[in-house]
Amino acid sequence: MDDASLNDRMAGLTLERKVRLLTGASMFTLRGDDEIGLEPMAFSDGPTGVRGLHFTDGPLTALFPNATLLASSWRTETAEEVGRLLAEEAERQQIHVVLGPTVNLHRTPLGGRLFEAYSEDPLLTGRLAAAYVTGMQSRGIGACPKHLVANEAETERHTVDSVVDERTLRELYLLPFEIAVEDSDPWTLMAAYNDVNGTAATEQSTVNNAILKGEWGWPGLLMSDWFATKSAGPAANGGLDLVMPGPMGPWGPALVAAVEAGEVDESVIDDHLRRLLLLAERVGALDAPRGWRTDLPEPADDVRREQLTRLAAQGMTVLANDGVLPLAREASVALIGRLALETTCMGGGSASVRAPHQVSIADGLAATGAGVRVVDGVAVRNRARAGDFSMRVQLYGASGALISDTVSGEAKVAVGMPEQELPEPATRLVLSATVPAGAMRVGVLGVGSATVTIGGASYDVELASESDDIGGDFLRPPGWQTDVVLDEPSELVADVTVGALSRFGLAAEPTPPTDDDAIAAAVAAAAAAEVAVVVVGLTEEQETEAFDKATLALPGRQDELVSAVAAAARRTVVVVNAATPVLMPWRDEVDAILWAGLPGQEGGHAVAAALLGDIEPAGRLVTSFPAADGESPAWDVVPTDGRLPYDEGVFVGYRGYAARKAAPPAYWFGEGLGYGEWSYGEVTLDGSVVSVEVTNTSARDSREVVQVYLQPAEDDQPVRLVGWTTVDVFSGSTQAVDVAIDARAMRTWDDGVWRPLTSGRLLVARGLGDIRGEVAL
Incomplete structure (x- = not known):
């Protein structure tokens, strides 16, 4: 127009x-x-699924693998496919714009929302984001890259002032947005909560007007x-x-x-x-209502399940393997860990969706017919969480009148949303659900005063706000829980006087074993099996919007569990069910490590396929894994007097490690083994194309990610990724690979203008910890 x-x-x-x-x-x-x-238009949150218009009890929708897991394939084709599939999920719900992808960088591994974002590198992030946008908008659904700009942590996110010099802002944090705008023309973008250099992101005329709308012509x-x-x-x-x-x-x-x-x-x-x-x-909202397709896959049909299994498994990353992986299908396996039974398939906050199911690793391995004995593990959560069941919700107004009486398909409810049409604001709610007989752990979530009754017992509970964030108690509400023994099915009732904007819910699950009992049972099972597979990781308590982490250590006694199993087992495989770096003090004690991310609704099937080799876990890390807390070029997420200085400048992630700004990482950005083995030939340069022959020397067909980095000759310039290519190679075959160098990574911001970098070395590598060749620029 x-x-x-x-x-x-x-x-x-x-x-x-x-x-x-x-x-x-x-x-x-x-x-x-x-x-x-x-015409009216509808938006939906969307980094890992299209939730729709409701925070709770909305329609069932497909739960995708998280962004870091998808990005670990390093395939723009994967990102584009995800964009198309999410567009189908949006169209099925009549959503015009999906609020994603998240293109903020993994500046510090403590960031609570990193699971929504692609990587620590601006080029990888930008090109994957552009492919996602292209795929989504090819179906007539608008994409919305976010959050512009310098929004890499959650602590005090509404008020924090991110202090970033102009060079760093241009070369790192604006670059993914620039690439997305240039390569895919996203129809919308989202401005961040934070200030940047003293001015709110929503008021940043230099960024929003001069650069985005002016210089980039968006x-x-x-x-x-x-x-x-x-x-x-x-x-x-x-x-x-x-x-x-x-x-x-x-x-x-x-x-x-x-x-x-x-x-x-x-x-x-x-x-x-x-x-x-x-x-x-x-998006088809001008002059006539859009005609929405009705022939789209449902979230739980076979087509969607195959897609989500494949996408998750392909991004999983083998960090160590002495030959135990892929598992022999006939081997006896002891599968150990709370997260084997309760696999974390998604993070918390606005990225969460109401999935049709979430397949655990235990159920996924059992479905393959492999000989598996499943053993619970140590506790991984410290907080109550809403149960996986429906509940009755009765809302009362200040007048004391009952203003709503409904049944929620989820054991959580949002109160006070703008779209809720109630005769008066709700000040009290009564939540109720039937709990089965047996030893149960029950509780309530929300902010306020509650009276909880179950099995003839009554408890008075005060739930205080835990966050100064406007949405913190809504996204991760405080909770209370207790253990009870029920002789028969009983009604759990929480009568809550609302204390603040929050999400409310009920918790009920079988009482877990003590940690000591869990470790003892795990050791016994490991000793009796040919292979022990231990699943450890994080949950939505750590990987969530509105809260950052304080440590990279696994919660609870998970490290102790791994070491005890490794000491007893003949062979030990560890599956890390986390989207972001964790410390692995036991990594030299085990035989293999598979990083599985947050794998979405088909997570258990995807992990099983990766462990058994049905789908090669050929992922490469998208962020560096520090060897210890604090050993990262950028670490702090807590502002001082409201300011969060980006003092590391352009030396973020692998750039900082390579420049010795921190101790070497445990695992480098770009690192990953897959199930192949590779030799590289001579590296040549012709114009802006780096060429090399790669040979798959293993007995398996495999996928390689050929990465090219620039090591500039200038001392103040960090090494940086400038291009990559993924290639599938048959066993024993050699393939010529060409990697086009992206000019947007071959420059530096110098006194208000871009200056090309024209001298240095181009490194061909499998991550900077495994350089296979180089050529002078």
């Missing part, structure tokens, strides 16, 4: 009507306007993160186009007044509205 047509549509609108369209209508929807042919719509907008005039002038959520917000009458007072020119409002109308045209 040309500008003249857009101007005609807007000509009859009053200023008030224009401004009204620039704030959401509800939590995830936008208003329409019949006079200009604008025509799309820039929306705020939810509740991120702090002002009317400064945000409107600073390049923000849309405030989310609605219907209330800081714009409305305040923005109208700012225009009338001359603080904001009405042409600025018109530009914001043009961008909104262009988005509407692109």
